[in-house]
Amino acid sequence: MSVVNVKFAGLGGTGVIKASDVMAELVFEQGYDVKKAEVHGMSQRGGSIASDVRFAKGEEVQSPMIPTGEADYLVVFDETQVVVNEAFLKQGGVLLTPADIDVSKLENVKALNVAMLGKLSKHFDFTVDQWTVALNKLFAEKFHEGNKKAFMLGREG
Amino acid sequence: MPAFDPNAKKMLISGNEAISLSMRHCNVQFAAGYPGTPSTEILEDYSELGGYAQWAPNEKVAAEVALGAAFGHARSVVTMKMVGLNVASDVLYTATYTGVDGAMVWIVADDPGQGSSQNEQDTRNHAKASVCPMFEPSNSQEAYDFFRIAVQTSEKFKIPVILRMTTRVDHSKSIVVPKEELPAMVPNFERNIAGHVMVPGFSKPAGRRLRAKMDEMEAWNVAEGPNRVEMRSEDFGIIVSGISYHHVREAAPEASILKLGMTYPLPMQLIKDFAKKFEGKRLMVIEENDPWLAENIKAAGIQCESKFDPIFRFGELDVNRVRRIIAGDRNPDPVPVKGKPPMLCPGCPHRSSFAMLKELDCIVSGDIGCYTLAALPPISAMDYMIDMGAAIGMGIGLRNVLPREQAKKVVSVIGDSTFVHSGITGLVEAGYNRPDTGHVVVILDNSITAMTGQQEHPGTGRHLDHSPAYKLDYGAIAKTAGFDNVYEVNQVKEPEKFKELVKEALEKDELTLIVAKSPCILALKSILAWDKANKEKAEKALAESEAAAKKNGNF
Numbered sequence: 130m131s132v133v134n135v136k137f138a139g140l141g142g143t144g145v146i147k148a149s150d151v152m153a154e155l156v157f158e159q160g161y162d163v164k165k166a167e168v169h170g171m172s173q174r175g176g177s178i179a180s181d182v183r184f185a186k187g188e189e190v191q192s193p194m195i196p197t198g199e200a201d202y203l204v205v206f207d208e209t210q211v212v213v214n215e216a217f218l219k220q221g222g223v224l225l226t227p228a229d230i231d232v233s234k235l236e237n238v239k240a241l242n243v244a245m246l247g248k249l250s251k252h253f254d255f256t257v258d259q260w261t262v263a264l265n266k267l268f269a270e271k272f273h274e275g276n277k278k279a280f281m282l283g284r285e286g
Numbered sequence: 287m288p289a290f291d292p293n294a295k296k297m298l299i300s301g302n303e304a305i306s307l308s309m310r311h312c313n314v315q316f317a318a319g320y321p322g323t324p325s326t327e328i329l330e331d332y333s334e335l336g337g338y339a340q341w342a343p344n345e346k347v348a349a350e351v352a353l354g355a356a357f358g359h360a361r362s363v364v365t366m367k368m369v370g371l372n373v374a375s376d377v378l379y380t381a382t383y384t385g386v387d388g389a390m391v392w393i394v395a396d397d398p399g400q401g402s403s404q405n406e407q408d409t410r411n412h413a414k415a416s417v418c419p420m421f422e423p424s425n426s427q428e429a430y431d432f433f434r435i436a437v438q439t440s441e442k443f444k445i446p447v448i449l450r451m452t453t454r455v456d457h458s459k460s461i462v463v464p465k466e467e468l469p470a471m472v473p474n475f476e477r478n479i480a481g482h483v484m485v486p487g488f489s490k491p492a493g494r495r496l497r498a499k500m501d502e503m504e505a506w507n508v509a510e511g512p513n514r515v516e517m518r519s520e521d522f523g524i525i526v527s528g529i530s531y532h533h534v535r536e537a538a539p540e541a542s543i544l545k546l547g548m549t550y551p552l553p554m555q556l557i558k559d560f561a562k563k564f565e566g567k568r569l570m571v572i573e574e575n576d577p578w579l580a581e582n583i584k585a586a587g588i589q590c591e592s593k594f595d596p597i598f599r600f601g602e603l604d605v606n607r608v609r610r611i612i613a614g615d616r617n618p619d620p621v622p623v624k625g626k627p628p629m630l631c632p633g634c635p636h637r638s639s640f641a642m643l644k645e646l647d648c649i650v651s652g653d654i655g656c657y658t659l660a661a662l663p664p665i666s667a668m669d670y671m672i673d674m675g676a677a678i679g680m681g682i683g684l685r686n687v688l689p690r691e692q693a694k695k696v697v698s699v700i701g702d703s704t705f706v707h708s709g710i711t712g713l714v715e716a717g718y719n720r721p722d723t724g725h726v727v728v729i730l731d732n733s734i735t736a737m738t739g740q741q742e743h744p745g746t747g748r749h750l751d752h753s754p755a756y757k758l759d760y761g762a763i764a765k766t767a768g769f770d771n772v773y774e775v776n777q778v779k780e781p782e783k784f785k786e787l788v789k790e791a792l793e794k795d796e797l798t799l800i801v802a803k804s805p806c807i808l809a810l811k812s813i814l815a816w817d818k819a820n821k822e823k824a825e826k827a828l829a830e831s832e833a834a835a836k837k838n839g840n841f
Binding site for chain 2: 140141153154157162163164165166167168175176177190191192193194196197209210212213214216
């Protein structure tokens, strides 16, 4: 297989980094080579933020950054950031936005990033259990229950 | 606890995390630094892994304490971002002359593309100018490995060594397989006056010894350095270092590569041998920022192509840009869709401060921190910003030359951490070379180094690990420096009082310091928690010692 490229984007505070960490952790645990890129610093002050996850089996991931036009998946947590990042999506790539989720059913709006991961999960063969292990590793225990619901909302909604 | 399991056999971690782990595995005994994106997390992670680390007032002091530790036969580390090396360079340029008795690694993080920096300087120039050996990792595994090699080389050749990081390598995650621990060194004083005291009589021979050491190190780098040749195409060879290696591998998978891990002193024989294979064919150097490799390689008489600098010396490289460099594309970079710029948080005390300074139509000599964002619309209330601490000196210069009615409007505005870093000497300057109109300095004291992610400093009263420390009194420093007036005010709770204080200060021809004290809203919760934990710990210790005294009948 060739390298799979997933780009997460949003505004500072929308859980972009966390979501990319979960995706990276999941594929790492499944034995893929993986690289993850992000920019810190000014990001926490509400500005645009993006994080790239690239993974592959049987070959090495080279650059940690997804080249323009090569993202297989673009997962955006804030609608305003679609236009900022859509140039990264390849022809025929999958764009996921909050419009794909029934946000009114989210118990905690902060879990939108987890619901989006649930939506994204349908495009991969990883099991719900595998996703849950990765999610639980990255979040404090008090969020595990809520995350599970948000994840399933995205996955089944 | 760190965000990764340090005992795992294989882990997915950032370059900074990899360095912190390697520091533990190399039994580093002493680490100091000053926060600066993208280097900050190294010392925090190292401390959480159980290592001893401390924030210094600035990079120069951090380098000096780490150098002292290395003179004492310890393994020491100093961390900083690349502009911090300007502050610490005075240490470096002579520490290479003396060399070290233990080991000393300078971790210097460059920021190509200026994600969070005031310029785009390339540390490789400092390495050559200061005659300091340098390694350039390209991923987390190499960050881990090269740190170790840097320690070993520093010990072997008795010289400080630079580990040059870049933002992408610091903050990208990739897989790391750790190695076994190095045995610790035993600190010890050994007198060597001629080797450690750089008066001209001792320094002149030291300079010659240093150059001779570089010849030796170059020979070592050729024979044993962390460089490798990857032969593929016989028609196209690329010389590369750092993160550019991975961009090149992806952009030109067919190309043969000479990957340089140690870039000062350059392994020139290795480069010549590689170049020879491509005589009459295509040989390129691909690198981020300055044409540093290209210039050095060309100066050695080796013919090669290099990037088109009017475009590609600026900003980060990526796979697409490397493809364009290889294709000889000299068109300007495509303009990306502009994202939302960062801004001051809603409720941030800096908003109150700058709204008022704008209302009073001040000429604001500013400094480095979150508050620099106040220079941008819609606030647009900062007129100058250059480097850490410059607010005060530049303000005094302006006051000295501007017509009186303009000079009276000049205010120097500086954050608390920045003030401690390099603002104190500015106060001394104000007291010593007092402008006729006096001056007004405002310290925006949000009680933390906010910009880099909430680090402690000597004014917070807590150490790097948040344990209690002596707390610096800014007002007392100002008084000692010759300031006439010192005020403290919470500009958020008492905006009118703050305005009156500034207004009055501007009217007088005196030296006034106003400490505008209101905590960073992002840090407030942590600050309260740290202080509470420290208080509880102190009370518990007191109770325990009282109980012990009672038991021993000494009460």
